[in-house]
Each structure stands twice: as structure tokens, then as C-alpha cells.
Amino acid sequence: MSPIIKICAVLFIAGLLSWLIDTPLVNTLYKYKYIVSARNEEIFEGKKDYDVLFIGSSRTYRSVYPKIIDSICGTNSYNAGVESGGIDDFKLMLDGYLQNHPAPKVLVLTLDLFSFGKDYDVHFYPQYYPYINNQALKSDLIEYGHNMNVIEKFPFLMITYFDDYLKERAIRFLRGLDTLSTGPSADIIVYKGFESNSDFHIKQNEIVKVRERMSITKESIRTLNEMLEECNRHKIKVVFTYAPEYNHSLQRASTNIDSVFGLIANTAKKNNIRYIRDDSLEICKDPMLFFNNTHLNKQGAIVYSLILAKELNSILLPGKGGGE
Amino acid sequence: MAFIPIYIFILFFTIIIDYIAGIIIERESGRKRKLFLIASICANVGVLAIFKYFNFFAVNVNAIISALYITSHAVPLLNIILPIGLSFHTFQAMSYTIEVYRGHQKAERHFGIYSLYVMFYPQLVAGPIERPQNLLHQFKEKHDFSSQNLLDGLRLMLWGFLKKLVIADRLAIYVNVVYHSPKDYHYLNLIIATLFFTIQIYCDFSGYSDIAIGAAKIMGFNLMTNFNHPYFSKNIREFWERWHISLSTWFRDYLYISIGGNRVSMGRAYLNIAVVFLVSGLWHGANWTFIMWGAMHTVFILTYMLIKQFTKFKLPNSFFYNLLSGVLTFLLVAFAWIFFRANNIHDAFLIINHIATFYSKVPYEMTLPDLITKVEFGRLAILLSILMPVFMFISESQLSINLTNLNSKPIKDIAFCIFILVIIVLFGIFQNSSFIYFQF
Secondary structure: OOHHHHHHHHHHHHHHHHHHHHHHHHHHHHHHOHHHHHHHHHHHHOOOOOOEEEEOOHHHHOOOOHHHHHHHHOOOEEEOOOOOOOHHHHHHHHHHHHHHOOOOOEEEEEOOOOOOOOOOOOOOHHHHHHHOOOHHHHHHHHHOOOOHHHHHHOHHHHHHHOOHHHHHHHHHHHOOOOOOOOOOOOOOOEEOOEEOOOOOOOOOOOOOOOOEOOOOOHHHHHHHHHHHHHHHHOOOEEEEEEOOOHHHHHHHOEOOHHHHHHHHHHHHHHOOOEEEEOOOOHHHHOHHHEEEOOEEOHHHHHHHHHHHHHHHHHHHOHHHOOOO | OEOOHHHHHHHHHHHHHHHHHHHHHHHOOOHHHHHHHHHHHHHHHHHHHHHHHHHHHHHHHHHHHHHOOOHHHOOOOOOOOOEOOHHHHHHHHHHHHHHHHHOOOOOOOOHHHHHHHHHOHHHHOOOOOOOHHHHHHHHHOOOOOOHHHHHHHHHHHHHHHHHHHHHHHHHHHHHHHHHHOHHHOOHHHHHHHHHHHHHHHHHHHHHHHHHHHHHHHHOOOOOOOOOOOHHHOOOHHHHHHHOOHHHHHHHHHHHHOOOOOOOOOHHHHHHHHHHHHHHHHHHHOOOHHHHHHHHHHHHHHHHHHHHHHHOOOOOOOOHHHHHHHHHHHHHHHHHHHHHHHOOOHHHHHHHHHHHHOOOOOOOOOOOEEOOOOOOEEOHHHHHHHHHHHHHHHHHHHHOOOOOHHHHHOHHHHHHHHHHHHHHHHHHOOOOOOOOHHHHO
């Protein structure tokens, strides 16, 4: 048999087998992570008109309960927080959202200490791959160095981006041994992008172990400015927030908080943006409201959403009594 | 360890020095030849000394100075990064001038061909460390496209990718977590991590060699064999004849023989072996852990040689005894890897102590959370970490080193390649991770 025929046979059969094996796994994996999928579907494929869009990291989607915001502010809001998301994700969510949806009136952007660097990059980019029909999303991903041509032509190769843990879950799910364990349950609330933690709470005096320097890259500052310019073009009012953390634990674990907060405060001042820092609220001293040092638990999210709704109300409806 | 564009000048510096030295060494005779050989070796070793060993030397000198309370005379550290593959291409360059000096190789007049010898991309960063006699003449020959070379090369590359992406990088997750903070783990976790590292380093390095040899083969070039199933060795001497062959033969040909080899008194010959292994340890990295690793192997090999020389003890040549000696050799090699992988000497001794004392103050857990990337090392990962090395070792025991014996069995060849390709796509770890030996 000629070597070329052998090579072609290997490529063809291996490709076919990979497609047959990997496609159901990939599909199951996206179902397994279905809360993320539902959020991404709404952002990148939906067309609904929302007044308020919340963008941030897990400290946003675990903390801001749109039902409470809407009930107090009379708005229709959506929580587009991204797990471990940084500024690149925030821009990607905004760009992707604006591709199909009407522009929101207000963008509430939660900027974390780790939003401006690449060091904290444990983020899971493949979550966006099924939505690359959204041209804004696709061009952002290409700009960030992702090879979208391969993913478009061979979608089953998305399997190469999943770790063993997710593959194991998918195999168990396909065998009927597992359920969609990250789906809605009695423990948590899932509502318009919001996914609460459970009622679990931390112990008092949780120890902060690691102290690290949060990086701020030039690219991330440029990305933030591009987002603000885009909001300006679409006449979107921007609000910066800083989500609650237990006893300033994230700040105590960082060596350069002044530079990060300084950057955010200066950008807010320069662009006439309201900056709401919620790290010194009374609730930040109550361990019963925190799932871990940096994330609220279910009860904490409800309490915080009430506080945030009142703060936002004064910005959204200045005529109705709040006032800035 | 990094690729920094400006560092390309280091490569050019050594290429120019060695190119000129080679021509002069061939032309001249007597003392002048030796002088140029020494100049060439000094230039190469000097580059290594500055970029790889200076800070190690400075830190240790400063520690001594500090202990003697003469703090005002501390040696300043250099703010430099080790260029990628430095130890490999400097050794390859040195082998050229030494061979020209010994009259085994003609000096290369074509500057482009000599540069290619040092910079040939498949083996530039992690070997095999080639000899001029094997490689230089190939650059002057015509290489027509050969579909057989393409198949042989691709198959070997595929095998290398399986070892690297499916086995080495998966085991690395477990090893990195445990070795990051060994004090927090049960002795069984430490044993598993050490055994995993033993397999990881083989798959990582021999995987790279397979990819390099395969890539060269596609273009029609034959690189030397670097690994010959080392974990099937029945004694430590055999292990060193099969592990990183291009480096161990380099040390044998250019260091061991140069300092007298075994043509001296018995005591001196043993000292020569010790020197070679200690230098080999230091070649791997400027750290006491690597020197200790070299020292461990010195002890192993000298013990083996002493037993062989002074006793009549000989194992019967049966399957059981071969297996027993193979397992014992594997365990000794694995034990020495503890020093190679540990973050520092303190950690290495802590690991040995915890294993020896069956440390169990922390509970044993088979699966692990990964502290660094937050990826859990779960049951699937454990299963693959056991099954895939077993598959690899069984396959390697039945296949020739370059897998070319598959050519005569087309169906088996196709099935084998399909299986590997599907496994790589399905279970490969595709996060950015470099080859371990790139740092050397």
C-alpha cells in the first residue's frame, strides 16, 4: 500500500471517528454548562430589549439578582457576568450584545482588582465558540488570537479545549450516571443570567493567604477606553461598581490596590461616570452572607441586590427622588 | 528559559567563533591548534557560564560571604534569562570543534552549512545533540521528496505527540500540584507523584525527540536515536546506555575519555565517572537539586560496578530475575528523579522523609484539585494516567525505535495511527505547556 494512501486513510478515518465520538461529547458539555450556555445564548443570539445590562466577573453574576433590581427600579435588566472574566471578556460581552440587541440605557460595569491583567487568566474562552455566528463576538475572538477558522470548519475539535473534569462529567451524563448538576436546584436561584451560590457561608476570620500584585496592562486600559467610546456612541450611560467582599479580603491579598482603584477612579472622573464602591458596606463584615471571601452566598446576593437597586435607582430615575 | 530575539546574537557569536576555529584548527598544527580549540571551548562554555551558571555561582558565593559577615563584598546578580536550548546548541557546536581537532571531521568551509548544523530547527532547542560526522554531510546531499519518509516521519511525530500531549502533560498536572507543596500530601500521593514524574519526564523528553527526529525524517534527514526504551533496562549502566543517548555519549566521548576514561588506575577511573555524572547533573540546571541527582546516579553506577567487579554475584538469566532487576532499576531511577523534580533540596529530603516514614497526618486522596489552574485531577484523569502509559510501554516493547517495522503490516499500521490520532484529539491536553528539556 502506498504511503500516501495510508496517510489519507488515517486522516479520513481518524477524522470521521473523532467527529462521531467528539460531537455528542461537545454537545453534552455545552448542555452540562447550561447556565453559562443560556446566558451566552441570550447575549449573543437573543434580541430582547433590556434597560440595564450588568457586566463583570463571577462577582457580578453571583451577586446581582435582576428580579430585585427590576422590582425596585422598574427596569428590565440582565446579568451578563462571566466566570473569571477580565476586561477582554467584558468588551466581548458588550460587543456581542450590541450586535443583535438594542442598546441598553445603562451599563453597570463591575471592575475587579484582577480585571486589568492577563495573569489571572483561568478563564474558559471556549464557552463562546458555539456563538461565533455573532460577527462582533467572532472578530473580538480573532483579535484575541483565537483560530476561529478551525473551529468553524471542524466544530468537534472544540473537545480539545475541555479538561478531563468536564469530559468525565460528559461521559457520565451520556451513560446516565450523572445529572446536570450545575443546573437549577433547590439550593440556588437562576434568573436572567444571575446564578446564586448556595446558602453555605464562610467561617469568621477566614484567613487570607496569598498576597500578589494585580497586573494592569496597557492593552486592558485601551480595551476599557474602547468600551467607553462604544457606550458613548450608543448613548449608553455607564456606571462602575466594585462588588462586596468579606472584610476587604481580596484587597488584603493584593499589593497594589491603590493603582487599580486609582485607575478606575480616574477613568470614572475623566468620563463623568458614577463609581459605586460597595466594599465597605455593613454586609461586608457578616460572614453569614458570604460563600467565600470574594463571593456572596444566596442570602448575601439578595441583601446586596436590594442595596444596589437603591443605589442604581438614584441614577436611573433621578427625577423620582433619589438624585445623585 | 525564554526565546528573546536579541539572544539570537549569542547563537551567531558561537557560530562565528566555532566556524573560524574549525578552519584554523584544521590548517594549523602543534600548539596553535590546541590554543584555538581551547579558545573555542572557552567561548562556548563562557556563554553557558554567564547565562546559565553565573547567578547560581553568585548566590552560593554570597551565602558563604554572608555566613562570614563580609556583606560589603557580595557578588551582584545578573538580570538575565536563560536563552532557550542554550545547553543543547553549545554542546553540538563544541562537538564540531573537538572532532575537527581530533581529525575525525573536516572543517566546514561553507558558512551557511555550518550555521545550519548548529541551528537545524528540529533539534535546535532540545536535541538530539548531533555529531558533525552524522549531520554535516547530510546537508550537502540532495534530498528528494519521499512519500515513505513522509509516512515514517509523520508516524513518529504522532507517537511523540501522544507521549507529550496525552501522557506527559496529563501526569504533569498531578505532579505539579503535589511537588508544589509536598508537605501537604500523604506519602502515597508523594509516591504516585514521583512515579508519575518518572513517566512524565520520559514521555516529555522522548516525545520531543520523536517529534524532532520525525520532522527531520520528513525532510529526508536522519537524526541519531536519543532514547532506546530506557525503562526496560535491567541495570543502571544499561539505563545510561539507553537514556538521552546523545548527551551521555557526548559526555563519554568528550569528557570521560578526555580526562582519562578507564585507561587509568581503578580509583581514578571511578573518580572520572563521578566527575561525568556530577557535570551531567549541573548541565541540566544551575541548582543543587540537579547536582544531587547527578550524585545519586554516581552512587548507583559505582555501586553497580563495584558489585560486578568484586563479587561473583550474577543474576540467572530468567524472566523472573530480568523482571526483578528491571523493576529495581526503574525504582532507583524514580528515586533519583525526586531530586530532579523537587523545587529545592529541602523539598527533596522532605519527600524522601515522608515516604520513608509513611507520613499520613494528612488524608490520602486519589483525586486532586489543581491549585494552579483550578482543574480537578479526577477519575478520568487517573484512569488515563494509568492506561495510556501501559499502552505506551506495551507498544514500545513490540515496536522498533523509529516504528518503521509497522511498514510491513499496513492494516496494523493504519489502525495504530488512527487510534493514536483519535486519542490525541479526544484526550490530549492542549493548554500551553512547554517541554521540560527546553529549560536546559
